[in-house]
Amino acid sequence: MGGAxxxxxxxxxxxxxxxxxxxxxxxQIEGATSTEDDPDANRTAVSGARVVLIGxxxxxxxxxxxxxxxxxxxxxxxxxxxxxxxVATMEALVAGSVIRAMPNTPSLVGLGVTGVSAGTRxxxxxxxxxxxxxxxxxxxxxxxxxxxxxxxxxxGSGPAYVFFLIEQLTQTAxxxxxxxxxxxxxxxxxxxxxxxxxxxxxADPRELRRxxxxxxxxxxxxxxxxxxxxxTGLFDLATAAALARAQELAASS
Ligand SMILES: NC(=O)c1ccc[n+]([C@@H]2O[C@H](COP(=O)([O-])OP(=O)(O)OC[C@H]3O[C@@H](n4cnc5c(N)ncnc54)[C@H](OP(=O)(O)O)[C@@H]3O)[C@@H](O)[C@H]2O)c1
Numbered sequence: 001m002g003g004a005x006x007x008x009x010x011x012x013x014x015x016x017x018x019x020x021x022x023x024x025x026x027x028q029i030e031g032a033t034s035t036e037d038d039p040d041a042n043r044t045a046v047s048g049a050r051v052v053l054i055g056x057x058x059x060x061x062x063x064x065x066x067x068x069x070x071x072x073x074x075x076x077x078x079x080x081x082x083x084x085x086x087v088a089t090m091e092a093l094v095a096g097s098v099i100r101a102m103p104n105t106p107s108l109v110g111l112g113v114t115g116v117s118a119g120t121r122x123x124x125x126x127x128x129x130x131x132x133x134x135x136x137x138x139x140x141x142x143x144x145x146x147x148x149x150x151x152x153x154x155x156g157s158g159p160a161y162v163f164f165l166i167e168q169l170t171q172t173a174x175x176x177x178x179x180x181x182x183x184x185x186x187x188x189x190x191x192x193x194x195x196x197x198x199x200x201x202x203a204d205p206r207e208l209r210r211x212x213x214x215x216x217x218x219x220x221x222x223x224x225x226x227x228x229x230x231x232t233g234l235f236d237l238a239t240a241a242a243l244a245r246a247q248e249l250a251a252s253s
Pocket of ligand 1: 001002019020021022023025026035042055056057058060064081082083102103104105156
């Protein structure tokens with residue numbers, strides 16, 4: 001995830017310092033240093049930085065904040081993308097402003113959706129800086145922290161739901177006797193085409209669906225079967241399960 005945001009930031013011309021833990025990972029990233037090669041790499045990188053982006057696994061965030069806290073500038077903004085690590089946890093470990101963010105993987109192609117939540121010490125200007133940071137890789141929604149985990153169950157996990165739907169429809173195409181390549185062309189082309197049509201159209205999804213669905217036609221029959229299966233109810237259950245897991249992660253961080 002850090003790599004995706006780094007690409008966007010560098011493309012925007014921002015001056016970014018990058019650290020990793022292993023020398024092997026640092027070797028893959030232009031200008032990166034590792035704590036394996038230099039135990040002070042993180043402290044050196046954050047010294048003098050206005051924005052410090054934390055992109056390590058959730059369970060590692062607290063130790064990392066303890067490590068860098070003494071080296072942070074007074075006006076440093078600490079922005080974390082770690083799932084489930086709360087503002088309260090981070091504010092207990094650093095003196096200044098902390099912000100939580102929840103990007104998603106389409107950030108890799110500049111089409112991300114990121115939720116951003118201010119901490120209790122965050123000013124409007126600091127929130128605007130964090131928003132601009134994530135706008136280098138897509139769109140940004142500012143939400144209260146109380147809604148960030150819910151946002152994550154939609155846009156954070158959402159790419160996985162889309163890929164899962166693509167997998168399922170591909171299997172159906174295979175079941176109908178198409179080859180892997182034909183199925184991939186039909187399904188991936190259709191998801192991409194429909195998304196692009198929606199993006200370029202003034203009509204909402206309901207209206208675009210209506211335009212594909214002739215009265216008494218074939219699509220109408222298919223949609224009736226999908227409707228009967230209560231997909232909204234299924235998505236309610238799936239997102240509730242993701243939300244419960246986010247709460248477990250927050251309790252253990
Ligand atoms: N994947 C997603 O869709 C997604 C979406 C939203 C948020 N997130 C969040 O993004 C975070 C990172 O996830 P990821 O999948 O990108 O993890 P990842 O692939 O393991 O990347 C973590 C990076 O942090 C580096 N690192 C670890 N400990 C470090 C330390 N002490 N000092 C400096 N660098 C250190 C790692 O270096 P090495 O490679 O050398 O270990 C690696 O480059 C997680 O907290 C996750 O919750 C992920």
